[in-house]
Amino acid sequence: MLYHELGSTGEKVSILGFGCMRLPTRGHHDKIDEVKSSQLLDHALENGVNYLDTAYPYHGISNSEGGNSEVFIGEYLHQRDMHSQIHLATKLPTWLLQEPVDMDRFLNQQLKRLKTDQIDFYLLHSLKEKNWFRLEDLGILDFLDSAVADGRIKYTGFSSHDGTAFFKEVVDSYQWDMCQLQYNYLDEQIQVGKEGLEYAAEKGIGTVIMEPLKGGALANYVPPEVKKLWEGFNRTPAEWAFRYLWNIPQIHVVLSGMNTMEQLMENLKIAEEGHPDSLSPQENEVMQQVKQAYKDKIAVECSACGYCMPCPSGINIPQCLSYLNQAAMLNDISNIKSQYYFMLKDTEHASKCLECGLCEEMCSQKLPIREKLKEVKETLGD
Ligand SMILES: NC(=O)c1ccc[n+]([C@@H]2O[C@H](COP(=O)([O-])OP(=O)(O)OC[C@H]3O[C@@H](n4cnc5c(N)ncnc54)[C@H](OP(=O)(O)O)[C@@H]3O)[C@@H](O)[C@H]2O)c1
Structure with missing residues (x-):
């Protein structure tokens, strides 16, 4: 040792x-x-x-x-x-x-x-x-x-x-x-x-x-x-x-x-x-190539800058998108799902989205956040 x-x-x-x-x-x-x-x-x-x-x-x-x-x-x-x-x-x-x-x-x-x-x-x-x-x-x-x-x-x-x-x-x-x-x-x-x-x-x-x-x-x-x-x-x-x-x-x-x-x-x-x-x-x-291979599989290019926050509905947008990426990269959906429910409060989940679009106005990457939150809900559940 x-x-x-x-x-x-x-x-x-x-x-x-x-x-x-x-x-x-x-x-x-x-x-x-x-x-x-x-x-x-x-x-x-x-x-x-x-x-x-x-x-x-x-x-x-x-x-x-x-x-x-x-x-x-x-x-x-x-x-x-x-x-x-x-x-x-x-x-x-x-x-x-x-x-x-x-x-x-x-x-x-x-x-x-x-x-x-x-x-x-x-x-x-x-x-x-x-x-x-x-x-x-x-x-x-x-x-x-x-x-x-x-x-x-x-x-x-x-x-x-x-x-x-x-x-x-x-x-x-x-x-x-x-x-x-x-x-x-x-x-x-x-x-x-x-x-x-x-x-x-x-x-x-x-x-x-x-x-x-x-x-x-x-x-x-x-x-x-x-x-x-x-x-x-x-x-x-x-x-x-x-x-x-x-x-x-x-x-x-x-x-x-x-x-x-x-x-x-x-x-x-x-x-x-x-x-x-x-x-x-x-x-x-x-290992650099391995990291890139995982990155190539990601679902959304969110840099977690947090400009989209706070969400008026209370959703933790960067975390929701991070779990979406993890689900896309790893063949381990049940573990990612349990973390999504364990680490975030109910009120922070993507299913609370009212599609007001304020987050998209603020997003530094101009991401279609509302669409992506729907994907989170479809992938990780409601
Ligand atoms: N402070 C905190 O908030 C916090 C949060 C998380 C963890 N922790 C601490 O950090 C520790 C380490 O985190 P972790 O348990 O998540 O560590 P980890 O090493 O990322 O995951 C452990 C799991 O990896 C698998 N594993 C371990 N060695 C392996 C091997 N040689 N080959 C294949 N699979 C292997 C096993 O999964 P399978 O059982 O599926 O085979 C094992 O249950 C925890 O035990 C805990 O003490 C602290």
């Missing part, structure tokens, strides 16, 4: 982290298969993985209740007396905070669930532009200061799926130790993106990558045009995706939600070669 220093924390973290959002289950999402999950973790830890990522709602029945991932991980580490050897990250469910006392309440509950008196990396989960000011008003940054001071948290961080500008604003608002962002070779220009990653790394903030395989799509739903470009290289799609990320010096940890021993063993093997700047010029060139 290779290790990186996580930003200015100086902590030596394995370049492959174990994402505990997709542990093997027994039928239902909230029923973790403890035997299989323990076997996976045993093997990962024996082979040098020292970073585990969980969160309050993982493996729960809804986002508003504590799931079983934290409980399972707490028990797993406690039984093996391994808390001190592992960098454990979990997250405060920011969307459930109503009043200042909630922050202490969640943290104390999470410490109990994780069977520890200190959480190594405590992240504000899924920060969004629309709730950030409310969280600041609740005193969330003072809360982090006090939890570090009294030792309940060792390092602070946040995760976000919002855009680059908001991400940079959050980066600048506090002395963060680390952050977590979605990044893979298709997502360099959406969400936080390359610009955000480089900004955080420049400031000495540790960078942890989520969804490196786009939730599995980049390994399991590769279109034939892309497979053709990889002919003759003897690398799997997962290997291309991980090597692409570890090639980037600003990336410290790549999390993967592995749920079979085969996936884990493959990812451990790929990690052995995951040195920064290690792809050959020819491999870099192929």
Whole structure:
């Protein structure tokens, strides 16, 4: 296993982290298969993985209740007396905070669930532009200061799926130790993106990558045009995706939600070669062609500049168009559909369009947005 220093924390973290959002289950999402999950973790830890990522709602029945991932991980580490050897990250469910006392309440509950008196990396989960000011008003940054001071948290961080500008604003608002962002070779220009990653790394903030395989799509739903470009290289799609990320010096940890021993063993093997700047010029060139092949399949040339917003009906137009593009690029419609419903509120969906056309007047690319929103509705449902 290779290790990186996580930003200015100086902590030596394995370049492959174990994402505990997709542990093997027994039928239902909230029923973790403890035997299989323990076997996976045993093997990962024996082979040098020292970073585990969980969160309050993982493996729960809804986002508003504590799931079983934290409980399972707490028990797993406690039984093996391994808390001190592992960098454990979990997250405060920011969307459930109503009043200042909630922050202490969640943290104390999470410490109990994780069977520890200190959480190594405590992240504000899924920060969004629309709730950030409310969280600041609740005193969330003072809360982090006090939890570090009294030792309940060792390092602070946040995760976000919002855009680059908001991400940079959050980066600048506090002395963060680390952050977590979605990044893979298709997502360099959406969400936080390359610009955000480089900004955080420049400031000495540790960078942890989520969804490196786009939730599995980049390994399991590769279109034939892309497979053709990889002919003759003897690398799997997962290997291309991980090597692409570890090639980037600003990336410290790549999390993967592995749920079979085969996936884990493959990812451990790929990690052995995951040195920064290690792809050959020819491999870099192929990856540029791969990105282009995906781009050629996109449905709408939206640059997510946001000029079309706000929509009077409340639709999140750039996000709707982004999901339309993902549906066109990847042969993975059911996963894209579930993300479309999970990540956007009902009021933000394309089906709310009243065809007023204000967005088209503002669009910097002069896109036929009303037509495209109809396509979103046809493709992803009403
Ligand atoms: N902070 C946040 O808001 C947030 C959001 C998302 C994720 N996360 C964290 O980030 C972690 C990583 O994200 P992710 O789970 O989405 O990672 P990912 O690696 O993009 O997707 C995981 C899926 O990829 C597939 N996979 C993994 N290795 C493979 C291999 N070698 N070959 C083929 N398929 C492979 C599996 O899919 P199949 O099961 O379909 O085979 C697995 O479930 C999560 O587990 C979670 O801890 C945080």
